[in-house]
Amino acid sequence: MDTTDYDLENLPPDLSYEDFLQMLLPLRDSLDILGGKWKLQIIFSLKFGRKRFKEIQREIPGITSKMLSKELKDLEMNDLATRYVHNTAPITVEYELSEYGKTLKSVVIELYKWGSAHRKHITSK
Amino acid sequence: MDTTDYDLENLPPDLSYEDFLQMLLPLRDSLDILGGKWKLQIIFSLKFGRKRFKEIQREIPGITSKMLSKELKDLEMNDLATRYVHNTAPITVEYELSEYGKTLKSVVIELYKWGSAHRKHITSK
DNA sequence: TATACCAGTATACTTTGAGAAACCGGGTAA
């Protein structure tokens, strides 16, 4: 497993293309985790507390249960959300943004800041 | 045109869903601009100076002229790259990361940092 | 007894992103 951290400010001039592709991997991970049509909406929904499956679905108009199910699995797999199954009858399921999930905050804020500035930049031309 | 800036740390509790979707737009812009298979590679290529079309294509193994052409147009449209046409015979074309394009740095670094940490987080489980 | 809720699955379909290959007009070097 590769554990090299690069300094993006100051890349080694002899960086091979292979190494460069390695360096792109973490960037892609971040983009994949936040990209797609529904991920951000789900993350924001969970940001405001534990929610049940249908509860999230009602909060996000247009999302199908298939997509919600799939995206929640992705979040869980990445340790960003936690799934709680309550042994009631019928079972109820709750999802929660994990503590680790909250570390996304700085990235999301940075993306939002740049995006906002960009909208102004583009429309001011 | 909407110019509201939200404080992601501290969202108004009465935020309507419409307003929330408005708030997502800049986030999506950032993700769209950096997402996809080739954008980051092209941006990094241009980071090291003006390049000609074929030069970029040679630097990025696997990219087709169709994709490169399309992505460069996107970058240009977003004012991130500048296209210089030289009146030589035959004409030569150069692309350069604009000064504005360099403002992407902080977002990219943030994405890289989170992604790197995430790889460690996931593999350490 | 019939209907609706819950937490999803299953299946089929459409849309989008990307790749492969051919092609273009103008130029240049063998």
Place this chain on the structure above:
DNA sequence: TTACCCGGTTTCTCAAAGTATACTGGTATA
């Protein structure tokens, strides 16, 4: 004169992402 370089564009194809719709088994409600 033939073949190749340059900066792309065009057409066709395929896979992935996303949508639509129906369904499940168990329970509560009218």
